[in-house]
Amino acid sequence: MKTPADKTVILTFYSHPMKDLSMRWKAQLTFPANADDETAALLAIVDGGGVAVPSGVFEFAGVRISVVDGAGKLRCGDFVRGKHNPSIWLHRPGRLPVPGALTFE
Amino acid sequence: MTDAEWLELVKKGEDEGWKLVWERVVEPESRSQRSSGIMHRNSLDASDLMGMLYEEMIGGGKINLFRGEGSLAGWLRRYVRGYILNSNPNTHGEMSIEGAFADGEGNCAAMELPVEDKQLISKEVWINTHYCFHDLWMKDPERAYIHLLKTRFHFSSEETKNFLDISSTANVDQIFSRNVKFMRESWKKHENRDHRKNI
Numbered sequence: 001m002k003t004p005a006d007k008t009v010i011l012t013f014y015s016h017p018m019k020d021l022s023m024r025w026k027a028q029l030t031f032p033a034n035a036d037d038e039t040a041a042l043l044a045i046v047d048g049g050g051v052a053v054p055s056g057v058f059e060f061a062g063v064r065i066s067v068v069d070g071a072g073k074l075r076c077g078d079f080v081r082g083k084h085n086p087s088i089w090l091h092r093p094g095r096l097p098v099p100g101a102l103t104f105e
Numbered sequence: 106m107t108d109a110e111w112l113e114l115v116k117k118g119e120d121e122g123w124k125l126v127w128e129r130v131v132e133p134e135s136r137s138q139r140s141s142g143i144m145h146r147n148s149l150d151a152s153d154l155m156g157m158l159y160e161e162m163i164g165g166g167k168i169n170l171f172r173g174e175g176s177l178a179g180w181l182r183r184y185v186r187g188y189i190l191n192s193n194p195n196t197h198g199e200m201s202i203e204g205a206f207a208d209g210e211g212n213c214a215a216m217e218l219p220v221e222d223k224q225l226i227s228k229e230v231w232i233n234t235h236y237c238f239h240d241l242w243m244k245d246p247e248r249a250y251i252h253l254l255k256t257r258f259h260f261s262s263e264e265t266k267n268f269l270d271i272s273s274t275a276n277v278d279q280i281f282s283r284n285v286k287f288m289r290e291s292w293k294k295h296e297n298r299d300h301r302k303n304i
Contacts, residue, residue, distance in 0.1 A: 002267040009258055009268070011250075031268075080270045083247045102249055104238040104257065 001080045003035040013060075013088060015048075015100040023098050024048030025090050027058060029074065037077030045070050045090065056092040061085050108177045115177075118163055123155075130181045131155050140189045147192040154185055166259035172278070237291040241284060251277060252284045 003009060009031040015024045027045040035041070045053045045067055052070025059065075061082025065072040067090075091097045106125070114122025134140050135151040144150065158181065162168040171180055242249040250269055254260040262274035262281075271277050 001270055004260070004264050004267075007258065007260070007264070009254070011253070083250060083269060084245060086243055086246045101239055101242050102246065102253070104234055104253065 001035070001037050001076045003031050003033055003076075005034050008033050012103050012105045013100050014103050015090065015098045018098065021048040023095070025053065025098060025100065027060075027090070027100070029060075029079075031076060031079075035076050037075065037080070039076045040073040041076050041079060043067070043072035043074060045072070053090070053092065056090055059087065059089040059091065059097075062087075108173070112168070112171065112177055115162065116168055118159075123159070126158065126181060127151075127155060129178045130185060131158065134182055134185050134189075140186060143189050143192065147189075149189065149192055154188065157188055158185060169259060169261050170255070233292060233295050236295045237288045240291045240294075241287060244287065247271075248280055248284050248287075251280050252288075255281055 011029045011031075013027040013029070015026070018024050025045055025047050027043060030042045030044070032039060032041075043058060043065055045056075045058060047053055053067055054069060056067045057064050058067050058072055060074070061079050062085045063074060063078050063082060065074050086101070088100045088102075089097045090100065111122055111125055115126060116122075131151050131154045135144060135154060161184075162181075167184075171177060174180075238249060238252070241252060247269060251265055251271075254265045254268060255262075260268065262277040265271070265277045266274050271280075
């Protein structure tokens with residue numbers, strides 16, 4: 001995996017539509033320019049109200065990423081290894097896990 | 106001048122290349138019977154098209170999507186035509202009713218009022234795009250990544266290949282081409298859905 005020297009990629013994921021707004025979430029995964037397999041892509045997750053998720057686990061590309069204060073990290077190499085895995089879940093303590101997907105944004 | 110030479114000039118934003126864009130694409134299209142009426146109704150003129158084209162091709166990097174299939178003029182002209190067809194009179198320019206006549210009296214053009222809510226249509230198009238993109242994601246996330254990288258981030262095939270560790274640029278192009286077909290099919294499936302209840 002190699003990102004261009006002059007481009008940063010931000011992938012945006014949303015939870016599936018939920019009637020209960022408190023269950024919703026939005027995650028953004030940022031791949032810095034010039035990244036390779038060992039570089040960390042930065043994850044930022046907020047809830048439906050735009051507040052950083054205090055703690056949880058973001059399950060993405062077959063990897064369970066720890067989230068603390070709305071932030072987490074994923075190795076770019078792990079992203080590529082799990083690129084065929086459509087399963088995305090946010091697990092928060094004391095709540096049901098909520099699925100999501102990549103959006104065209 | 107060959108298409109390849111012309112393409113290079115356009116990519117570099119050279120006056121010579123963009124002069125040909127005006128002469129071969131924008132000006133003829135804006136005078137064509139098919140487009141001139143819509144442009145008139147939606148308060149668009151050829152200089153608007155030229156500005157849009159420059160912004161999209163150079164600013165947005167869309168010129169990199171040209172694969173040399175067919176002529177450059179034909180490809181650009183299709184792009185311009187799509188822009189004209191999707192132009193939105195509710196957001197572009199102003200509609201004057203002072204000089205218009207309701208029934209075309211006095212040898213003047215009849216006043217034409219929009220009969221569709223363009224804002225609502227564009228919202229439905231946007232929602233439909235998300236439905237189709239989600240279908241693509243469920244088919245194979247890698248395909249969705251390729252679609253996103255090439256259309257939203259303006260990645261070249263080489264950059265997409267490196268980002269996702271795909272074996273070759275030809276493979277990237279093949280998958281992208283299949284994605285476009287898939288999205289078209291998916292669109293048919295979703296277009297009859299009543300999106301208004303979701304807005």
